[in-house]
Amino acid sequence: MSQESATVQLLSPEGTLLRSEATERYLPVIDALDEQQLLDFHRQMVVIRRFDLEAGNLQRQGQLALWIPSMGQEAAQVGSGYAARPQDHIFPSYREHVVGRIRGLDPLEIIRQLRGNSHGGWDAAANGNFHLYAIVLSSQTLHATGYAMGLRFDGAIASGDPESDQAVIVYYGDGASSEGDVHESMVFAASYQTPQVFFLQNNQWAISVPVSRQSRTPLYERAAGYGIPSLQIDGNDVLAAYATTRIALDEARGGRGPRFIEAMTYRMGAHTSSDDPTKYREDDEVDVWSERDAITRFEHYLRSRGVGDGFFAEVATEAEDAAADLRTRIFELAVPEPASMFAHVYSEPHPVIEAQREWLAAYEASFGETDEAREARA
Numbered sequence: 017m018s019q020e021s022a023t024v025q026l027l028s029p030e031g032t033l034l035r036s037e038a039t040e041r042y043l044p045v046i047d048a049l050d051e052q053q054l055l056d057f058h059r060q061m062v063v064i065r066r067f068d069l070e071a072g073n074l075q076r077q078g079q080l081a082l083w084i085p086s087m088g089q090e091a092a093q094v095g096s097g098y099a100a101r102p103q104d105h106i107f108p109s110y111r112e113h114v115v116g117r118i119r120g121l122d123p124l125e126i127i128r129q130l131r132g133n134s135h136g137g138w139d140a141a142a143n144g145n146f147h148l149y150a151i152v153l154s155s156q157t158l159h160a161t162g163y164a165m166g167l168r169f170d171g172a173i174a175s176g177d178p179e180s181d182q183a184v185i186v187y188y189g190d191g192a193s194s195e196g197d198v199h200e201s202m203v204f205a206a207s208y209q210t211p212q213v214f215f216l217q218n219n220q221w222a223i224s225v226p227v228s229r230q231s232r233t234p235l236y237e238r239a240a241g242y243g244i245p246s247l248q249i250d251g252n253d254v255l256a257a258y259a260t261t262r263i264a265l266d267e268a269r270g271g272r273g274p275r276f277i278e279a280m281t282y283r284m285g286a287h288t289s290s291d292d293p294t295k296y297r298e299d300d301e302v303d304v305w306s307e308r309d310a311i312t313r314f315e316h317y318l319r320s321r322g323v324g325d326g327f328f329a330e331v332a333t334e335a336e337d338a339a340a341d342l343r344t345r346i347f348e349l350a351v352p353e354p355a356s357m358f359a360h361v362y363s364e365p366h367p368v369i370e371a372q373r374e375w376l377a378a379y380e381a382s383f384g385e386t387d388e389a390r391e392a393r394a
Contacts, residue, residue, distance in 0.1 A: 023280060024260055025250040029308055031316025033255070042259035049258075051321075057098065057254050058318060059331050061090040061311050064114035066335035067123055070342050071130075075289045079346055081132050086111045088252075088284030091310030092217050093187075094118070095257025096279075099265060100185055101178065105145040107160035107186040111217075115187070119144025124345055133349045135357045154195035157214070160186035161201040164210035164274075173211045174271030183269040184212035185261070191222025193238070194230050202274070206242040209273035213264045214239065216276070217251060219283035224296040239276035251279030252310040255317075282308070354380070 026039055026046060035043060068085050075083040086093065089111065097115035100106060108115060117123055121143040128134040129149065137148040150156035164184040167173055172182045192198060193216055205212055218235055220227050227235070239246035249256045257279060264275035282305035286293050315328065358373045 023248045023250055024256050025253050026255040026259060027250075027253045027313055027317055029313060031313050031320060033317065042256070042263070045259040045262050046255050053098070054318065054321075055323070055327065057094055057258070058311070058314050059334065060094045060097075060114055060118060061254065061314065062331045063335045063338050064094075064117060064123075065090060065311065066339050067342060068113065070339035071127060072285070072289060074343065074346060075130075080127065080130050080289070082130050083289040084111050084130070085283075085285040085288075086113050088282045088305065088310075089217055089219060090114060091254035091314070092215075092251040092257050092279035092281050095254040095259075096185065096187075096215055096261040096277075099258050099261035101183075101265070101269075102144065103180065103182050104265065104269075105140075105147065105160075105163055105182065105184045107147045107156040107163070107184065108149055109156060109187045109189060109192065110149040110151055111189075112187050116143065116146045119146040121146050124342070124349075127342065127346055128349055131346070131349060133352055135352070136360060154188055154192035154197040157186050157188055157192075157198050157201035160184050160212055161205050161210055164212040165204065165208050167211055168208060173269055176270075178266070178269070181269045182211065183265045184210070185215055185265060186212065187215050187217065189222065190216065190218040190220070190227045190230060190235060191225065193235050194222070199238075199242075202239060202242040202244060202276075205274040206244055209271075211268040211271070212274050213261060213268055214244070214274065214276045215261065216278045217281055218278055219281050221283055221287070221293070221297065223287045223291060224293075226297075234278065236276060236278035244274050244276045246276035246278070248278045248280060251281030252308050252313065254310060254314055281310075 022038060024039075024042065026034055026042060028034055033046070065087055068087050071080065071083050072085055074080050093112055093114045097106075097112075097118040106115060106119060113123055113126055116126065121138060125134070125138045126149070129137050140147045147156070147159065150159070167182050167184070172180075175181050188198065202214065204210070205214070216235055218227060222230060231238070234248060236246040236248045247260060249260050251257065260277055264277060268275055284302065284305065318327075354376060355373060358369050361369050
């Protein structure tokens with residue numbers, strides 16, 4: 017993958033597959049997809065959008081401390097998420113809900129964290145190597161690069177076996193691209209030729225700061241300064257996201273070093289539930305991006321292949337069921353025991369953690385409350 021100047025697009029806004037000299041490199045990857053895989057792309061995008069909207073409603077009703085919507089970015093996430101192989105490791109930011117779902121994570125675990133019922137998250141090894149959300153902006157790029165360096169040191173790449181060689185993909189946004197952690201990560205990734213893909217979702221706004229104020233050049237060109245091959249894609253084109261990421265991960269896994277993809281997409285909602293985007297962006301801009309909606313585009317493509325109304329009705333029902341399931345299960349989440357904050361801090365028992373645990377137990381006991389009284393008070 018060399019640095020490319022044109023934005024990679026495989027599906028037109030009308031949902032037509034573009035076959036040309038500009039797309040010929042990626043079409044074999046798309047042609048290898050079977051019908052079920054294509055249907056799954058659409059299913060995941062629709063279901064996670066409905067889940068996303070329901071979570072936002074629950075936050076407004078006081079059931080979540082915070083919600084981080086992903087509406088508008090489904091194609092970039094679904095395409096790239098399916099491009100990873102089972103043995104690959106994924107380091108998300110905090111908006112990649114559907115990538116986690118693809119890797120086997122129950123989205124309720126994300127809800128648990130954002131409701132304040134979890135002190136950390138989930139077991140990555142039990143959820144398709146989908147690592148924890150990084151609320152500290154861009155810190156995940158350091159984690160990903162460090163892990164990818166470890167893969168190289170351990171000889172876990174370039175054996176020629178696509179079923180065992182591993183790679184890393186790390187997600188972050190245009191706002192995080194201005195953080196020093198990102199650039200330090202790319203320095204080490206280029207120096208050690210790590211098996212990783214930097215996947216930047218450029219959703220045009222770093223909270224209230226437009227990307228035009230952050231950079232005078234396209235963000236993907238920054239990677240070239242570190243010697244990392246890079247390209248820009250239409251982030252609302254799920255096929256472009258899949259094909260480019262599949263190739264980039266294969267190249268990284270094969271020992272050819274890191275790769276960089278900038279997915280041009282749009283955050284249709286607020287940055288988080290604490291944000292009001294009407295204060296800093298115009299409705300006309302939102303309308304323009306609404307016309308480029310990834311789900312509508314891909315539905316046009318599937319219909320052109322003969323997929324009928326029955327499938328789309330089935331997916332709509334599944335999405336409503338997912339929303340209803342979320343609303344039911346959120347009320348079943350138990351308040352964690354305070355002592356659980358000391359679990360999983362270290363892989364082995366640690367004297368400082370044990371001392372803190374004992375201190376908390378003694379402090380709580382000093383109030384003289386029984387367990388029954390404490391539960392009644394709660």
